[in-house]
Amino acid sequence: MNSKPSVIVAIDGTAASGKGTLAKRLAAHFKYAYLDSGSLYRAIGVAVLRKGGQPTTEADAVAAAKTLDISQFSPEDLRTEAAGVAASQVAAIPAVRAAILQYQRDFAHHPSGGQAGAVLDGRDIGTVVCPDAQAKIFVSASLDVRVQRRIRELRGKGELVIEARVRADLEARDVRDSSRAVAPMKPAEDAWQFDTSALNADEVFDLAKKFVADRIAKTAV
Numbered sequence: 001m002n003s004k005p006s007v008i009v010a011i012d013g014t015a016a017s018g019k020g021t022l023a024k025r026l027a028a029h030f031k032y033a034y035l036d037s038g039s040l041y042r043a044i045g046v047a048v049l050r051k052g053g054q055p056t057t058e059a060d061a062v063a064a065a066k067t068l069d070i071s072q073f074s075p076e077d078l079r080t081e082a083a084g085v086a087a088s089q090v091a092a093i094p095a096v097r098a099a100i101l102q103y104q105r106d107f108a109h110h111p112s113g114g115q116a117g118a119v120l121d122g123r124d125i126g127t128v129v130c131p132d133a134q135a136k137i138f139v140s141a142s143l144d145v146r147v148q149r150r151i152r153e154l155r156g157k158g159e160l161v162i163e164a165r166v167r168a169d170l171e172a173r174d175v176r177d178s179s180r181a182v183a184p185m186k187p188a189e190d191a192w193q194f195d196t197s198a199l200n201a202d203e204v205f206d207l208a209k210k211f212v213a214d215r216i217a218k219t220a221v
Ligand code: C5P
Pocket: 015, 016, 037, 038, 039, 041, 042, 084, 087, 088, 089, 091, 092, 121, 122, 123, 124, 125, 173, 177
């Protein structure tokens, strides 16, 4: 073991809060690896649906998690609202979470491209996957703002969008994600809770970049 421990940045938060955009930009800025952990749950959910199974049925979801091959899914397959709902259903099953826990930890601690650190975004990165992360941010925004952000994202991809449906899906997802028994969505005690409702993506990035740089400097030996 001659390499320095990887710097880990954990970005958690509610659905459509902008955490994915932020995490990607932070990873590019600090030249760290990036893992969107939600895409793993989305891929498991879509795999179940492709096989004609039920995302809420444990046997279907666990089988998909154990045989997950992320290369079988394009970003377009994963970013639909239906994929998000299926993801949140499979994510409530403890055995599904257990099946992909080590993969996420390995990614964080040993970035495969040899980067000095990793940025992971999700719901339980700061609390369960990487409680040892040097910088933790919990991103939130009001429901109204998140509905508008998600509508813009989906319309930009040419999806047919019904606002009431997007709102109901986001609300149901937040309730399911924060009330599940295992790894519920919640800020880690040492996370910076960052409400982005009144900020644009550049403002969010600038503030978060300063916070992460400061945390890295403070934890450097
Ligand atoms: O972040 P994203 O919206 O892509 O995540 C989709 C779903 O995957 C979430 O609603 C949540 O249920 C689940 N998820 C999770 N834990 C993570 C990341 C995502 O439970 N670390």
